[in-house]
Amino acid sequence: MSLSGFSAPWWFLLLFVVAAVAVGYVLAQRARRRRTMRFTNLELLDRIAPRSQGWPRHVPAALIIVSLLLLTVGLAGPTAEQKVPRNRATVMLVVDVSLSMDATDVKPSRIKAAQDAATQFAQGLTPGINLGLVSFAGTATVLVAPTTQRQSVVSAIDNLKLAQSTATGEGIYAALQSIQGFSAVVGGADGPPPARIVLMSDGKQTVPDDLYAPRGAFTAAQEARKQQVPISTISFGTSHGTVEIDGREVPVDVDDGSLQEVARLSDGQFYQAGSAEQLKEVYADLGEQIGYEMKEADASRPWVLLGTLALVAAAGTSLFVGQRLP
Structure with missing residues (x-):
């Protein structure tokens, strides 16, 4: 798709919120790791704490961020030249x-x-x-x-x-x-x-x-x-x-x-x-x-559709990997 403009570009201000969510997630993961390292009996922690799923546990969060990016572009009202x-x-x-x-x-x-x-x-x-x-x-x-x-x-x-x-x-x-x-x-x-x-x-x-x-x-x-x-x-x-x-x-x-x-x-x-x-x-x-x-026609539908699908995928992977919604 070749975009030629946006009808409501101020919606891109939401990208700061998306960036804040991404930074907040990274900081939360680091804080969690620090709390884990403070546990004095690591052998006991290893027995009682749930086993880490490794990198797959980050997939739901990544999909949510991608979804927010796509939906932000859709809200900004992308337009494209279309034959009507x-x-x-x-x-x-x-x-x-x-x-x-x-x-x-x-x-x-x-x-x-x-x-x-x-x-x-x-x-x-x-x-x-x-x-x-x-x-x-x-x-x-x-x-x-x-x-x-x-x-x-x-x-x-x-x-x-x-x-x-x-x-x-x-x-x-x-x-x-x-x-x-x-x-x-x-x-x-x-x-x-x-x-x-x-x-x-x-x-x-x-x-x-x-x-x-x-x-x-x-x-x-x-x-x-x-x-x-x-x-x-x-x-x-x-x-x-x-x-x-x-x-x-x-x-x-x-x-x-x-x-x-x-x-x-x-x-x-x-x-x-x-x-x-x-x-x-x-x-x-x-x-x-x-x-x-x-004519310059609205081209937001694909972005909203992809953003919604990414959000649904985030919910699905969160239930599969962590047995809970994100």
Whole structure:
């Protein structure tokens, strides 16, 4: 265990008491020895006095001192950094459902692999996370407002439908609006819960053409930064994907650059996933980041437990060695 501090260090003053007990025990043993040496008839003393048990007779006292040391540390309130589930946070999952998601360069298809991975992500999030879902193609739709009920999100993921065009900026704006509405309701004295957008897309924005347009992806990412909502972007697909549109084979290469810039502009993180397995790994990593946080937590329980066990052991050995409690 790596301790990082103590919440009540003044309890360490008890160590002086523990030290006094140890010194008192040593002095008592020496006084006992001196009294024994004063006995004039040592031969008679040897017959009437109980035979000394040697060093084992000191074991109960040593265990009591160890117990007092351990319990003192426990009372001082040791703390350690521990990974604990978040009890309040908002996450909007934003999924690209443009026609390029029908490409089969990722088996069985990009959209099917995305649905499977997103479902695992939703089901694996810790209970305290409020999760919402937005889908976007030419427009964006909030399918599920932030909620701790995972089944509604899973059902919406299963029913995602593909459509034309890619309006990435609209997807981000829809997620921000949903976060704002939810935060206004649940803010409370501690303020709104921290929020994050997880954006998964396989292609470059097509509506509008300019990524810095008022409703463009880069402008939306800058707005997310102002609202302190980082965007974790996942670039999903390969450089050799194709789909059939109106009888023509159309290449749908994945666009890493724009999604990387969206993450940078929003103070978020960028991920690449070229297969279904990689996408699941990315979502699993995000689930750990989002669902848990490192906090200074109480670490006194092991010390109190060990101190209590040492005290019980002291009582047991005292009864076994000296037929009495210490």
